[in-house]
Amino acid sequence: MFRVIGGWVHRYFSDEEAIVLLLLLAAALVVILLFGTMLAPVFAGLVLAFVLQGGVTWLERLKCPHILAVSLTFACFIAVLLAVMLLMMPLIWEQSTALLNELPRMVQQWRQMLQHLPETYPGFVSEAQVNAWSEAASTQLSRMGQWLVSFSLSKLPNLVGILIYLVLVPILVFFFLKDRMMLVKWFSSKLPRERRMIDQVSEEMSLQIANYIRGKFIEIVIVGVTTFIAFAFMELNYAALLALLVGLSVVIPYVGAAVVTIPVAAIGLFQWGFEHQFFVLMAVYGVIQALDGNVLVPLLFSEAVNLHPIAIIIAVLMFGGLWGFWGVFFAIPLATLVKAVFSAWPTVGQVGTA
Numbered sequence: 001m002f003r004v005i006g007g008w009v010h011r012y013f014s015d016e017e018a019i020v021l022l023l024l025l026a027a028a029l030v031v032i033l034l035f036g037t038m039l040a041p042v043f044a045g046l047v048l049a050f051v052l053q054g055g056v057t058w059l060e061r062l063k064c065p066h067i068l069a070v071s072l073t074f075a076c077f078i079a080v081l082l083a084v085m086l087l088m089m090p091l092i093w094e095q096s097t098a099l100l101n102e103l104p105r106m107v108q109q110w111r112q113m114l115q116h117l118p119e120t121y122p123g124f125v126s127e128a129q130v131n132a133w134s135e136a137a138s139t140q141l142s143r144m145g146q147w148l149v150s151f152s153l154s155k156l157p158n159l160v161g162i163l164i165y166l167v168l169v170p171i172l173v174f175f176f177l178k179d180r181m182m183l184v185k186w187f188s189s190k191l192p193r194e195r196r197m198i199d200q201v202s203e204e205m206s207l208q209i210a211n212y213i214r215g216k217f218i219e220i221v222i223v224g225v226t227t228f229i230a231f232a233f234m235e236l237n238y239a240a241l242l243a244l245l246v247g248l249s250v251v252i253p254y255v256g257a258a259v260v261t262i263p264v265a266a267i268g269l270f271q272w273g274f275e276h277q278f279f280v281l282m283a284v285y286g287v288i289q290a291l292d293g294n295v296l297v298p299l300l301f302s303e304a305v306n307l308h309p310i311a312i313i314i315a316v317l318m319f320g321g322l323w324g325f326w327g328v329f330f331a332i333p334l335a336t337l338v339k340a341v342f343s344a345w346p347t348v349g350q351v352g353t354a
Contacts (some may be wrong), residue, residue, distance in 0.1 A: 020191075025341070036323070041165055043326070045172030049180070050213045052077055056177055070177045078170065088240065095241040106270050110134070201340050208340075209333045214302035216329070220247045224290050230284050237271050245286075250292065251329050254314050257289050311335055 036043070052073050059069035111134045118127050176183070224247025231239035242264055249256030267283040315335035319327035 024191075032323075041168045042172060044165070044169050045176055048077070048169065048173045048214060049176035050210050051217050052173065052177060052182070053210065054214050060240070067178065070174070074170075074174050074177065077173065081170070086222075091240045092244055095238045099238050099241065106266075109270060124203065201337070205333070205337050205340055206334050209330075212333050212336075216251065218294070219250050219296060219300055222296060223247050223250055224289065227285075227288055231281075234277065234281060236268060236281060238267055242267060246288070252316060253332070254317070255313075257292075259287070311339075 031039075032207040050132060054068075056069045057078070059072060060066060064072075118130060224243050227246040228239055228243035231242055236242070240261075245260050246265060249260040252259075264285055265282060268278045272281075273277045312332060312335065315327055315331040319331045319334050321327070323330075
């Protein structure tokens, strides 16, 4: 038994470079677990810098000086941030409050609709089932109300914490963009000189993570804006709030779109009933989801991550359980990192033939 274990350890952990990579990954995991909350502005700045780096690179290809490219990209970022804060957030907040106030009427309307089912289908639906469904609907709508309340400013840590994010994150984004090469060189100088495996994994992951984060943000914006325009044109209630949910749903593969279908259908049903507007709404929503999955995603993620759907779902569950929203957002890049490490991990036979 010990001979088998010893042979396995010797086969996969005989390379010093592999041990260094394992220690780096373990150290990064410990830092995130222990100091993730304190370093959250830094991580947010890194994510946004990844998103904006494409704009800096594009301007530099046009012979624009680095500092000017960074300044122009950063100015666009600040303009978008102010537009979201001053235009979109008040509208979403107003619609969230209105929906919260409307929930009791929705519950009553739902119960009235259910009460007619035993008369219409006496052999299939009983009054006991209707009562159970009514209680379930009341429970789910109450949870939705609690979820909306969770976005209240009173639930956030404090106003100082919000101001810290609003000040620190843009500053961090600017310096991450401006001094990217200097930071990369400094970090590389702390690593061993012989780091073929580390370079192989880091090059693959830097490309994958940059493409994924940038593509995901673009996908969220396009899907959210398109959905808002379509819902607003149809005069659907709470169009901005539902568009935000639909945009964020693309973060969770396979599951997000199915989950968000429930509030979209519920709002449409409460507003129009089983009229033709409701069926038009569901058709439009289906077209948006189909275009996202079959047109937008292939265009944005041309360098597709070769992961099995089961692996993606497991990664979403695991990393989402560890780090919440950001764990879900980075589930696919993290799963790709694990795959890249396993692919590059040397064995005794590989070391001997290298």
